[in-house]
Amino acid sequence: MSRDSTASLPAGLGRRDFLAAASVGLSGGLAGCAGVFATEGNNVNIAGSSTVFPVTEAIASSFSERNPTVNLSLSKTGTGGGFGNFFCAGRTDINNASRAIADAEIEQCGNNGITPIEFQVATDALTVVANPNADWIDCLTVEQLREIWRADGATHWSDINGEWPDEPFELYGAATTSGTFDYFNEAIIGEEENHRSDYHATERDRTIVQGVQGSEYAMGYFGFSYYSENPDSIKAISVDDGDGCVEPSIETAMNGEYTPLSRPLFIYVAKESLEKEAVRDFVRFYMKRAATDLVSEVGYVPITEEKRDENIEKLETAIAEVTA
Amino acid sequence: MAADTGETPADGFGRVSRTKDVAFRLLALAATLIGIVSLAALLLNVAVDAVGWLDWQFLTNPPHPDPYEAGFLPALVGSIAIMLMIALVTFPLGVGAAVYLEEYADDGYLTRFIQLNIANLAGVPSVVYGLLGLGLFVGLFNIGYGTVLAAAFTIALLILPIVIISAQEAIRAVPDSQRQASYGMGATKWQTIRNVVLPRAMPGIMTGTILALGRAIGETAPLIMIAAPTTVFGLPNSFFSKVSAMPLQIYNWASYPQTEFQYGVVAAGVVTLLVVLLTINSIAIVIRNRYQQRT
Numbered sequence: 001m002s003r004d005s006t007a008s009l010p011a012g013l014g015r016r017d018f019l020a021a022a023s024v025g026l027s028g029g030l031a032g033c034a035g036v037f038a039t040e041g042n043n044v045n046i047a048g049s050s051t052v053f054p055v056t057e058a059i060a061s062s063f064s065e066r067n068p069t070v071n072l073s074l075s076k077t078g079t080g081g082g083f084g085n086f087f088c089a090g091r092t093d094i095n096n097a098s099r100a101i102a103d104a105e106i107e108q109c110g111n112n113g114i115t116p117i118e119f120q121v122a123t124d125a126l127t128v129v130a131n132p133n134a135d136w137i138d139c140l141t142v143e144q145l146r147e148i149w150r151a152d153g154a155t156h157w158s159d160i161n162g163e164w165p166d167e168p169f170e171l172y173g174a175a176t177t178s179g180t181f182d183y184f185n186e187a188i189i190g191e192e193e194n195h196r197s198d199y200h201a202t203e204r205d206r207t208i209v210q211g212v213q214g215s216e217y218a219m220g221y222f223g224f225s226y227y228s229e230n231p232d233s234i235k236a237i238s239v240d241d242g243d244g245c246v247e248p249s250i251e252t253a254m255n256g257e258y259t260p261l262s263r264p265l266f267i268y269v270a271k272e273s274l275e276k277e278a279v280r281d282f283v284r285f286y287m288k289r290a291a292t293d294l295v296s297e298v299g300y301v302p303i304t305e306e307k308r309d310e311n312i313e314k315l316e317t318a319i320a321e322v323t324a
Numbered sequence: 325m326a327a328d329t330g331e332t333p334a335d336g337f338g339r340v341s342r343t344k345d346v347a348f349r350l351l352a353l354a355a356t357l358i359g360i361v362s363l364a365a366l367l368l369n370v371a372v373d374a375v376g377w378l379d380w381q382f383l384t385n386p387p388h389p390d391p392y393e394a395g396f397l398p399a400l401v402g403s404i405a406i407m408l409m410i411a412l413v414t415f416p417l418g419v420g421a422a423v424y425l426e427e428y429a430d431d432g433y434l435t436r437f438i439q440l441n442i443a444n445l446a447g448v449p450s451v452v453y454g455l456l457g458l459g460l461f462v463g464l465f466n467i468g469y470g471t472v473l474a475a476a477f478t479i480a481l482l483i484l485p486i487v488i489i490s491a492q493e494a495i496r497a498v499p500d501s502q503r504q505a506s507y508g509m510g511a512t513k514w515q516t517i518r519n520v521v522l523p524r525a526m527p528g529i530m531t532g533t534i535l536a537l538g539r540a541i542g543e544t545a546p547l548i549m550i551a552a553p554t555t556v557f558g559l560p561n562s563f564f565s566k567v568s569a570m571p572l573q574i575y576n577w578a579s580y581p582q583t584e585f586q587y588g589v590v591a592a593g594v595v596t597l598l599v600v601l602l603t604i605n606s607i608a609i610v611i612r613n614r615y616q617q618r619t
Contacts, residue, residue: 043565045553054389057555061388064557073470073553073566076576091469206579229581298389 044282047075048082048096049179050203051223052265054298055122056096059289063282070278078203079179080105083268088112093273094283097266098124098179098223099186115271117318119283119311121290123301125224125253126184126261129208129234133216136164139238139245142188142260148219149173149184150193157217165217171199172211172220178203184221187260209234224248225299254301265300269315274322287311367598373591382592386557387573391584396593398556399573402472403541403600405560406569409476410483410540415533417480418487419522422529425488426495427517446485453482454549462550470552472560472567478546483536490532494525527615534608538601544571570597 046056053076060072077086079097087095088109101109101116109116128145130137136157140148144160147153148169157164173195174180185195200211208220212234219237227236227248238245241259252258267286273279287308289295295302303311377391385395421442429435457478462469467477498521506516522529547569554576556568574593577585 042561045566047553053554057387058389060555060557061386061393064386068558069561070558071561071565072557073568074555074557075470075551075553204579205581209581226581 042070042278044070044072044094044276044278045086045092046073046094046096047077047086047092048094048267049079049098049265050076050205051098051124051178051180051225052096052121052267054225055265055290055295055300056094056267056286058294058298059286060282062289062294063285067278067281070282072282076203078175078177079182081177084108087116087268087270088114090114090270093270093276093279095268097268098263099182100264100266101268109270113272116268117271117314119267119269119287119290119314120264120303120307121267121286122265122295122303123253124263124265125248125250125258125301126180126187126221126263127224127227127248128219128221128237128239128261129212129227130219130237131212131216132233132235134235136161137237138235139240141240142242145188145239146190146193149196149199150189151196153193153196167217170211170215170218171196172208172218173199173201174208174222175201175203180222183263184261187263223299224250224253228299250296250299250301262301269318271318271322274319280319283315284312287315370591370594370598373587374595377588377592378595382589383596387555389580391580391582391589394577394585394589396570396573396596398559399568399570399593400596400600401559402556402567403569405472406476406479406567407537407541407604409472409563410480411533411537413476413480414484414487414536418484418533419491419529421484421488422491422495423517423522426492427513427521442485442488446489449545450482450543451545451549453478454546456481457546457550468564468566470547470550470566471564473563474550475547475552475567475569478550479540479543482543482546483540486536486539487533490536491525491529494528494532495521497528498524527612530615531608531612534604534611538604538608541569541601541604542571542597544569544575547572570600 046060053074056074060074064070064072075082075086079095079099080102082092082095082097083101083105086092088105090112095116101118106116128140147160149171154160154169156166156168158166174184181195181201189195200207202208205222205226208222209226209230212218212220227234236248238247239258239261240246243257246252246257246259248258248261253262256262267283269279269283274283290311291302291305291308293302381393382395383400384397385393386398387396388394425435425439429438457474458469461467461474461477467473502520502524503516506520511519552572553566553568555573556566560567570593574590574597577590577593580586580589
């Protein structure tokens, strides 16, 4: 009995010592790591459009390989969600945007002392898609698209063209927080009408692909890069803006034939964030890379070299103002 | 006659019974097999998909839109950093609460009320904890959305009830005679807890905590709620840097357009997550076995 109890004591002591040592070691290690890597302002926070996401991801990835100590975070929030909840609230340094910033958003940013600077980084061709078995459509005019997507418009395919099947549409589109929604709304629906609200709205392009694959009478729209990755499972519809049918492609977007659905993609940088060295380095790197193959590899049209030089000049002016 | 009357019902009874017996046995076996077979099929499927994708480059690269260049490093390190923080937070809090409830608190209505609440908290869905974390840590304490600290505190709250309950059970399992013996030798309550109860309960407490950490590593919903970023490049460089975790990165990859992502890269991520999880669980088993052999 007595042997037992005395034997358990040193064992208990050893365990406690081990535990104490382990916890001291753990917290010390954590603090040590934090101390070694913590350099003030070594973070770059980005939110915004899921359409611009792949471009920024590609550039951030190659930036990160060269600057592994910079902590870069990237979120998909939609253009409007990114401006409203993160960028103009001072929570992020950069916002990805698939449309130009709105006046209300500029005002919101201004109230919080944030000056957005716009840089065009690529061009996208917004793509309307249908099920490959829907053999009756290859091309739609802008009016027909408006009729399909406007509120209180057509409900059946036969409403658009009497020869088409008498079946209701199944519509998949971008969510209202998305810049893709805003752009489609502006380019196709116009100011007099509203975008319909009885469709499947999502920020996840994959959901649209799955929906359109699943039904012969379905239709959807999203950025070109998503279509270019799935050209066999869904069919892109050519758009007729009065000059005949033009199919969406990198070439037709670049030479300006694919109207009205080709659109510029932007990043907005908070001028105040350019005080941080990491943000400066990243945006400089971004501007140089935006005119290269990195952009076409993810399915967008790179900007021209003149545009790139213009961007770099704009950036350097802003940096000079902030750091002066 | 006697044999006849005895045999017929026994025979009939026996026949019916045997068929039912066999049938039930097969049914139970099938129920067991469905679980095991589907788990095996899932693991096999994921493992086969991950072949050729799970390599050194995958583990050491940052994420990339090209599936052949995509890497998992920031999410892997992020998950481990969150885990370490969670362990540092939950262990003292969980053990402290358990010691109080088992050793100090009297068996009054208040104690029973607290006990009941802890048991209920263990069953609250993780999204709700995410909301709590968003309101409390991100909103009120303002430690930044999606940071290492916010993520760790939120998930720590989530697993705290589990840690408390398992620690309580471990403490309860320490025989009362040992406490009495300690008091009998003139030890105070604190000395008894420190020298007798905790050392004896430690293997149980450790096992419970580590298993709870295993649950924590797979949590996604609370991280989404506190707006943890979709993708992170570079390693976390302070407690306030934004952090991504493995399940979040896997969820994000699953929505990429390329089929290489949907199968290969996601599978490689899942296998990495499972390996980390199984490693943690086996550490728990090793610790438990070592302490059990000693005591």
